[in-house]
Amino acid sequence: MTATAMGSRRARPVARLRLERAIRWLLLACAATAVLVTIGIVLSLVFETLRFFEQVAVPDFLFGLHWSPQTALRPDQIGSSGAFGAVPLLAGTFLVTGIAMLVAAPIGLMSAIYMTFYASRRVRQIAKPALEILAGVPTVVYGFFAALLIAPAIRTWGLAMGLDVASESALAAGLVMGIMIIPFISSLTDDAITAVPTALREGSFGLGATRAETIRLVIVPAALPGIVGAFLLAISRAIGETMIVVMAAGLAANLTANPFSAVTTVTVQMVTLLTGDQEFDSAKTLAAFALGLLLFCMTLVLNIAALRMVQKHRERYD
Amino acid sequence: MRARLRKRHRSERLFRRAGLLAISAAVLVLALLLGSIVTSGLSAFRQTQLLLDVDFDATVVPPLDGLQAIERERALVGTDLGALVRNALRREFPGVHRRAAVRQLQSLVSSGARSILRTMLVDDPALRGHTTPIWVPADDDVDLLQKGSTKRAAAVDARRLSDAQIGWIDALAARGRVRTTLNTTFFTSGDSREPELAGIWGALVGSFLTLAVTLAIVFPLGVAAAVHLEEFAPKNRWTDLVEVNINNLAAVPSIVFGLLGLAVFLNLLHLPRSAPIVGGATLALMTLPTLIIVARAAIKAVPPSIREAARGLGASPLQVLGHHVLPLAMPGILTGTIISMARALGETAPLLMIGMVAFIVDIPGGVGDPATVLPAQIYLWADSPERGFVEKTCGAILVLVAFLIAMNGAAIGLRQKLEKRW
Secondary structure, three states: OOOOOOOOOOHHHHHHHHHHHHHHHHHHHHHHHHHHHHHHHHHHHHHHHHHHHHHOOHHHHHHOOOEEOOOOOOOOOOOOOOEEOOHHHHHHHHHHHHHHHHHHHHHHHHHHHHHHHOOOHHHHHHHHHHHHHHHHOOHHHHHHHHHHHHHHHHHHHHHHOOOOOOOOOHHHHHHHHHHHHHHHHHHHHHHHHHHOOHHHHHHHHHOOOOHHHHHHHHHHHHHHHHHHHHHHHHHHHHHOOOHHHHHHOOOOOOOOOOOOOOOOOHHHHHHHHHOOOOOOOOHHHHHHHHHHHHHHHHHHHHHHHHHHHHHHHHHHOO | OHHHHHHHHHHHHHHHHHHHHHHHHHHHHHHHHHHHHHHHHHHHHEEEEEEEEEEOOOOOOOOOOOOOHHHHHHHOOOOOHHHHHHHHHHHHOOOOOOHHHHHHHHOOEOOOHHHHHHHHHHHOHHHOOOEEEEEEEEOHHHHHHHHOOOOOOOOHHHOOOOHHHHHHHHHHHHOOOEEEEEOHHHHHOOOOOOHHHOOOHHHHHHHHHHHHHHHHHHHHHHHHHHHHHHHHOOOOHHHHHHHHHHHHHOOOOHHHHHHHHHHHHHHHOOOOOOOHHHHHHHHHHHHHHHHHHHHHHHHHOOOHHHHHHHHHOOOOHHHHHHHHHHHHHHHHHHHHHHHHHHHHHOOOHHHHHOOOOOOOOOOOOOOOOOOOOHHHHHHHHHHOOOOHHHHHHHHHHHHHHHHHHHHHHHHHHHHHHHOOOO
């Protein structure tokens, strides 16, 4: 190595080795920043949440049924007892997410199945770019669409049918959020379905099954872990979505399962608590960090479960 | 037996139809979304203007000869240029006398007309004492009327213009003094409380500065991390941990990154709130995991034969990397970077948390000035109760979508032109 290829002097190879080692440490440091980001998220959330729990008890937060984040600015202020029970927020989040999945799961799954098994080239030429465009639309545009068109339309139809519909109903937010996740589910379930080996598909056809029977009885059960993983990832995405619910859902913390009523979600409250002039140490702003930690944990659990299912599914057919 | 076959064929047809229905539903919803935005937004690119003969009365306008531009501006500070506008309107309709009617007449012109007159006087002080015809923007109620959003036939309570006001507008139109022309204000001015004066230039500059900061941080960091993980990392438990960590980070909701930015950049480091430097750093943290994943895929796609051939000719690992692997992986890395930047352009939630959603009128001059970004501007306008802002919001959405199409198109074009098939 120190011979003619690199030059006959010994000084040059050493300098190059030192340079190489320095740059490799630099690259390692850059890779470590990704870990630093996670550590930063966890530390900052946990730190502020602990300060929040100095003011509000843990069971009151996790199991409390009343959300009314007012804090007293002066010791003698009346009517400012803050209730920080997160259950109405979780109920609202799950209601909106539930509606979204009711819309997106069938449409996304059937779209993926149709495009894989039935679609002609022309249909695929229109459908694939359409789904990619749907995936690329910014969520603030979806939120505006929900607030401008969908919510008033639902209100008009609901009132015409004699129902009591709020102007910011969970149904409006849930519908548009479902539209947003359709391409997400479609592409993930497409991956799951194409991972099933063609031998299974061809074996089923060879036994005389129609395409629908093959899909229902062979492909989908075989791809089920991957499909369930896709649904879990979509739920995680819906739970963490902010702009659509901020613009289309309300601020009223109702504990209800009625899709026509106004609900609020964890992300909406996080935004409301922090955009505004508050002192940083009050329980109000710290509650946003506690909600953030709650959100982070929920999505982390869902993501790990989803990734593990997808991995198991892939390993089965390797 | 035949009955069973028929049933199976029928369920096959129904299943197939259900799939087609699903795809059609998705495409129809997309068409509805785009269609509604486009039909409401195209009118934002036009502005109604009124032609007024403005007399730069020498008793109202102070003398401006021999002064520099800045001194001229200072001299005009107390001048009631609105009076010049009001006089021009009164000359058009000399029969209007009652106070309430005169006030209604004057509300036909936008309050921004004054600053237009000021700019004209600063640029050309010789206007003083002369009468010049000038096109000034109309008030947003008139604008909506001329564009057809407000119906003339609607009941008086349902519209914000009285019958008299509509009569005056029609009279001006008959004299050829009303036109609806290209709305340059939309593209050249910042935000405003008045819909007819509001523009997206401030938000565009803010978005540009923020994305520049994001790119400057995330590109070197992400490519370096990807290079390390792909080329030099030993296959041990620590590396697996880093990989799992990156995959999880890519799926964390964006609002959590906003909280991180708030806690670290604003509270810990005390960087200026609402500044592109904070917004860019927060977005950089958010796009870092996806960029690492994309860059790793691009580096992995370079075949090992290239690396081995270079080593065989005596290159050190870094020379292999710098002279061969990175240049070959660069098209894929650039494509992924452009797509990540396009996604970061549309992000609002993390920027809400660090305060980039404020009413900012001035155009930001640097990365430390308070600024807003285009999606945040859309959010602010969407919240506004004024009807004139609905079309402005749709117009801003069209501009944002145009940028996204351009960026994604550039990425796809780059990928197709420079892609090498091994």
